[in-house]
Amino acid sequence: MGTALDIKIKRANKVYHAGEVLSGVVVISSKDSVQHQGVSLTMEGTVNLQLSAKSVGVFEAFYNSVKPIQIINSTIEMVKPGKFPSGKTEIPFEFPLHLKGNKVLYETYHGVFVNIQYTLRCDMKRSLLAKDLTKTCEFIVHSAPQKGKFTPSPVDFTITPETLQNVKERALLPKFLLRGHLNSTNCVITQPLTGELVVESSEAAIRSVELQLVRVETCGEGRATRPGACLSPSTATLTFHGCAEGYARDATEIQNIQIADGDVCRGLSVPIYMVFPRLFTCPTLETTNFKVEFEVNIVVLLHPDHLITENFPLKLCRI
């Protein structure tokens, strides 16, 4: 009792890139001296895939989780068995972020069905009587800036009752004309999504306009036949293979940002502005085993109860 283990990563934002050296200290603090059987540090990076109940059924989803894909896993021994003096002991470490073979260091991403996570784990083995101590700490990996020039891809859009698909009774819809543009659907993940929306006219009062950020996650069902053979994000725009058959594709909301509240002034542009949340977004990713893509919905709510959605696929990248 009374012995605490802690990992302090040097960078305040805990962000590292491939090839960099992850450094920090392991802090052992205790009132008394601590006898131990060795302290080791493990760096681990995994992709966890989860099948959604919608695609495969509840039970399967529960039992049939796909085996996690390991990206990186290495251990170093920090201290040989011995004894720590009482008080605070800091043991510095440096861990190079090198990958074996042609594996790719995906960006950290926390999704629903896809999770890419990197952790640093410190284990202190102790004698039979005392419990082993473990401390885990997440660090964040950003992929290297993509090569090549970033080209914005602006999109103009117009929404009227006529442009809508999937309408039950078009005649019942109030008349409206919305115009707008997104400055680019190719987005730099550190920059906000921007654009403008103008309500040119609308018979019905507007209740709300929202931006819905959606993630589309696709998991290949246990078909990781060629682990590590997936494409790096920089070249992932192209072919689609690996997860062709039996994939589960799920779209879930990440966040919903209201950009207009109430009946906004006609003819006056309302800014479209959304910051991509950290951890929950990553550059668009496509591998043989899974895919992570993003979309944005512009959702317009009209009085009394009309909902209009316009969908725009996004491509996120890091430069």
Next chain:
Amino acid sequence: MAVFPWHSRNRNYKAEFASCRLEAVPLEFGDYHPLKPITVTESKTKKVNRKGSTSSTSSSSSSSVVDPLSSVLDGTDPLSMFAATADPAALAAAMDSSRRKRDRDDNSVVGSDFEPWTNKRGEILARYTTTEKLSINLFMGSEKGKAGTATLAMSEKVRTRLEELDDFEEGSQKELLNLTQQDYVNRIEELNQSLKDAWASDQKVKALKIVIQCSKLLSDTSVIQFYPSKFVLITDILDTFGKLVYERIFSMCVDSRSVLPDHFSPENANDTAKETCLNWFFKIASIRELIPRFYVEASILKCNKFLSKTGISECLPRLTCMIRGIGDPLVSVYARAYLCRVGMEVAPHLKETLNKNFFDFLLTFKQIHGDTVQNQLVVQGVELPSYLPLYPPAMDWIFQCISYHAPEALLTEMMERCKKLGNNALLLNSVMSAFRAEFIATRSMDFIGMIKECDESGFPKHLLFRSLGLNLALADPPESDRLQILNEAWKVITKLKNPQDYINCAEVWVEYTCKHFTKREVNTVLADVIKHMTPDRAFEDSYPQLQLIIKKVIAHFHDFSVLFSVEKFLPFLDMFQKESVRVEVCKCIMDAFIKHQQEPTKDPVILNALLHVCKTMHDSVNALTLEDEKRMLSYLINGFIKMVSFGRDFEQQLSFYVESRSMFCNLEPVLVQLIHACVAYCFITIPSLAGIFTRLNLYLHSGQVALANQCLSQADAFFKAAISLVPEVPKMINIDGKMRPSESFLLEFLCNFFSTLLIVPDHPEHGVLFLVRELLNVIQDYTWEDNSDEKIRIYTCVLHLLSAMSQETYLYHIDKVDSNDSLYGGDSKFLAENNKLCETVMAQILEHLKTLAKDEALKRQSSLGLSFFNSILAHGDLRNNKLNQLSVNLWHLAQRHGCADTRTMVKTLEYIKKQSKQPDMTHLTELALRLPLQTRT
């Protein structure tokens, strides 16, 4: 000749007095006595006082009499009345002061000529109130029930950490309904407190949730009349939050190295601080709803300083654009006001944003008259004329921020833009209340034109004229336009039907009139006010405004003769019929008079009017008037009395005093002042009289009066004057056509004078008994008749006086005047001085007796000797051997040449023997034995 020391006999005046009096025989209860008061003995059953027994002093009847004190205090006691009338403004002001302290350092960025928000705060809270029930709807649970997200095609709504942000306390949803305004304010204050608590206990996420929930309340426009106040309350919380976050991040930079300077650059901030800051911004950027996201981000705008130099200047335009998404025009204008407020505080140099806010506002201005708003008003049952006045606080603030140190060109442009928008009254009003007064004043004619043209559309015109008037009170319009402005404005004002509207407007314009025009115009204006306010006693509801009018008039008319020649001024005063207000007004007038009247006046108009005013003040004094109030009133009335002077016309001056006395009898300081004045009058009048004894006696009397009124220095002056007059007394005076010697009159006067001098306290700067000494000198130098003993008789009297003066307690006193007995308290030095004087006087007497040893004077010697003997007997302490011996010698002297009257001698001896039976007088027995009676042979 041997010097005889004097020893005064200690006198017990009370006992002596008692021994001389007839014995009082107590009257038996049943005995008849014609002067006995009628006593009413009351039995319990009889409750009514018997008629005709009004002279009754019976105490038993008091039970049926209403206690006068309790009847006055009937109803609410003054303290709880104060509490009841303490209006929200006062409360707000109290809250303000504490807040102001906190905000002070931030305002330093902007010049002190910028009216800070804190000034507006109280006004808004006091003005925008409601009696309707309010509700706080804190959606502290998840928002699954909300239409926006629920209807999405997603079948599975997975709760992420982000969404949890919207939870206040896990899964709870609180809706507080039916709150009164006060409850609401309390509740908000509670939230403010719990924000601080959460912050202090390191629950940053909870703090953020509270702030989000609070700012969400600002999107709720139900009970719209209360919205401005709600804005004030909630932005207070936001300010608190902004400050907390900023200070926290700032402190993270501090503990790394030394203290961060006030104007630091982002490089100075350390990584941890930056990361924390960035975290806040990411969290806030993910707030779902627009209004909370806007407000919370605006509240921590200052934190951008940690991240980048250009952060604030990039953020402000973005936030400005963001407001465009707010559909409700009222909500959006207040959001703009908040952004301007934060902007002015954090980066006052970024004017562009302010302008953009203004122009955006103009673009959305038409929405006020749009359907959505109209529908909402119908639902809430609010009329347009009460809806539009909800805008000015926010608009004024935005306009004020923009116009602060703004170039003329910008203001002109703004005005033009406003004009283009159908010249709306609401805009015009804000322009006038926010722009520099000089700017408005130079264009007053334009403004009047615009006001006349503009369509009222629910915003009353009189408010516009009021705003214009306020500007004109501060800055002067061009000379040539002045009269026309007044005419145009008053033409509209005078047509206002509602007395409240009228007086609010008129009150403002009175100042302009007073400033630029003569009494003729002011008179017209006052007449108009009277005309409007008199019907239905409308003035009763408008005392504050009427009071302001008086104050303004007084402030501009320092010449009171002009002021009172304004015919309608006094009729105007008559409108103040509630006594407390009336007295207040009177006080103002007198205050101004004392301040501005430079020279004494005798102008009958002023006197008449001010006497009336003073009488009003005086008549308000009653048993319950506080001392302080009385002091104040007295000060004012005295100030007036002092300023009245008829020059050499003393008669009129005196009659003025007489009149004043009859008017101001309830205020003691005033009476004292009057007595001072009268005493002064006496002092200057007496020398003009011819009769020397009249003069002497008048001096004495005036001195006594002055003394009786505690005017000590005046009394001294009188007595000195009398003393210096004594040498001028001629030997012979003309009485009823015959010349007579004056000595006996002088003796009479001096004796009278001595008895007054007993109680005159010594002047602290003069020597002991200086008046007596001076008088003795005068008597010494006076040329007496050769063959008279008057001088010696006077000396004897002086001896009596001095003996009386050496007593522990004097024979008589004047109320409230401390005589020498209490001043010196029987100090031995004083007594020694006194005795020394006695010795001198005695030596003089004895000297004189010696000169009378010649034949023709023996009779005089005898009688003088006897009189001296009597004096010693009455006043001296005969236990003293020397004195005793002296008295025996005198006794012999009186009888030596057989000149003494035997019967007198016998009686004297009998008296001594009788006296010796008194307890303290036993030594007289021995003395009597030593006094032989000479029998005639």
